[in-house]
Structures are given as C-alpha cells and as structure tokens.
Amino acid sequence: MKKIVILISSRGSNMQALLEAKLPCRIAAVISNRADAQGLEIARARGISTAVVSHRDFADRESFDAALAEAIDSFQPDLVVLAGFMRILTDGFVERYAGRMINIHPSLLPAYAGVNTHERALQDGVKIHGCTVHFVTAKLDNGPIIIQAAVPVLPGDTPDTLSARVLHEEHRIFPQAIRWLCGGQRWLDAQGRIASNRIEQVGTTLISPGLD
Numbered sequence: 001m002k003k004i005v006i007l008i009s010s011r012g013s014n015m016q017a018l019l020e021a022k023l024p025c026r027i028a029a030v031i032s033n034r035a036d037a038q039g040l041e042i043a044r045a046r047g048i049s050t051a052v053v054s055h056r057d058f059a060d061r062e063s064f065d066a067a068l069a070e071a072i073d074s075f076q077p078d079l080v081v082l083a084g085f086m087r088i089l090t091d092g093f094v095e096r097y098a099g100r101m102i103n104i105h106p107s108l109l110p111a112y113a114g115v116n117t118h119e120r121a122l123q124d125g126v127k128i129h130g131c132t133v134h135f136v137t138a139k140l141d142n143g144p145i146i147i148q149a150a151v152p153v154l155p156g157d158t159p160d161t162l163s164a165r166v167l168h169e170e171h172r173i174f175p176q177a178i179r180w181l182c183g184g185q186r187w188l189d190a191q192g193r194i195a196s197n198r199i200e201q202v203g204t205t206l207i208s209p210g211l212d
C-alpha cells in the first residue's frame, strides 16, 4: 500500500477530510511548520504520527526546506500532500519531490494563483469560482491539474461565504485526487501531463447565474 505524508500549517480541515476518507493508502504522518496548528491535534487524536519543523528555527528557506525534507523522507512516502501548507518552497525542494507532490488551491487555476483568492474573485465579479488539486512544480500554483470543482459566486457573497462554499468542494475533490493517484487510475506521464486509464469523462455543466 502506498504511503503519503500530509503537510499543514493551521486549521487542517482538508487534512481531516483526507483522514476521514478511507483512502487506499497509508497516512504515514502529518507534518506542520507551526507547533500550534489545530490540525496536529486532530491527527494525533486519530493516532497518526505528527512532526513539527518550525520555519522560525531556521535562518533561511534552504535550511528550513532541508530539515523539512529530512522529516518527510524519514517516513518514505510515495506522495507528499500539501493541505494548506503556507510556505513558499525552494526550487530544490520542489525538484526533490517532482512528480510526487500535490497541492490544493482555492481557485480555478490558472486564475488567482497566490493568496487572497476569494477576495480577488469577488473584486473581479467572476460568476464562477472554485478549487484545484495539482502537482507542484517550480512555478507557484502552476503544475499539472488533476481535478477541479467549480461553484457559483452568489449575490451578496463575502470572502467568508464564498470561501466556505469552495472549501466544501475542496473536501470532496482532494480525497478523489489521492484515490486516483494511489490507486493508479491517474498518473503523470513522461510529458508531464495527467494520464488516465479511463476513457469516459463525466461531469456536469455549471452556468452561473442560472438560465431562466
């Protein structure tokens, strides 16, 4: 059975969704860059190994990333899962886990890479927003896309209401992406594209606002 390590920085609701999802892989550990991340308690309560590598203990990104890599590698994971891990990673770290590190991002990439995605979507008046699970590459929030979910932006939405709607979908697509990757139904091919052993493609159209 494949092994995954999950990296978090705070709340850990995506991590919790993964712990509850009965994935076809072993969650070897949850690692945080903050000792006070609420998600660590949730993981411990479920008997998952946890570790803290605090970025504050290191002089620069390179030495932090080296210590983080050492902690990750001690669990020998097949897949490294960034679930709300709020640190920019060095190119060397990304290269080390090339093709075996994924991230969840709260926007329909390539729109709204970076932070404050919900605020920026509302500011632009887009009618559809969402979330993305993707492989991590050197360019921020830009790697091959595994799965996305789209939600409508509703009149009166605030960053909080929109974020809650998106988060609900994050909790659905993240376990699916890992199920595919650990089960061998999706993989990264030699050209760096997502390949699938399924021919058929299913999904529904979201039109926002809806047609009369």
Ligand code: GRF
Binding pocket: 008, 009, 010, 011, 012, 013, 014, 015, 083, 084, 085, 104, 105, 106, 167, 170
């Ligand atoms: C999520 O919105 C995720 O997409 C983003 O950071 C947030 C983390 O939330 N990268 P949680 O810690 O999983 O609750």
